[in-house]
Amino acid sequence: MLLRVARQFALLFVVILLLDDIIDFVIEVMHFLFELLHLLIEVIEGFVEEVLEHLLHTGHHASETIIVNVVLVVVIYGLYRLYRAWPHVYRRLKRKGRAAWLRGKRRKYDYWLSLSPRQKIKLTAAYAIGIALMLFWLTL
Secondary structure (H helix, E strand, O other), X not given: OHHHHHHHHHHHHHHHHOHHHHHHHHHHHHHHHHHHHHHHHHHXXXXXXXHHHHHOOOXXXXXXXXXXXXXXXXXXXXXXXXXXHHHHHHHHHHHHHHHHHHHHHHHHHHHHHHOOHXXXXXXXXXXXXXXXXXXXXXXX
């Protein structure tokens, strides 16, 4: 029990200590994924443009105009579907989030009730010491 609390505080300490590096890493990964997505879109666009130029005997500008118009229609349709589905999705996410929060709260409550008074004192002391040490370290 005390080792679990110590691991939680050690992880919190590492996250606070390396927060800037973690944020930079996440941003770099997202940038890399967006670059890959952009390359994929460019390849698909080039392929579709070549197909349009050969099938419809259009020029480069006309093919790009057709692609842009089709993409705009698809995006507008997708936004319309999202607009129509958003209330249902929001209610479902809210309900599932509340259920998960209540399950977690119930699990913690049942765990607390299963502890002996001595274990409750140890657990409370471990959290109090951990929070005090974190506050001491943060205010240095």
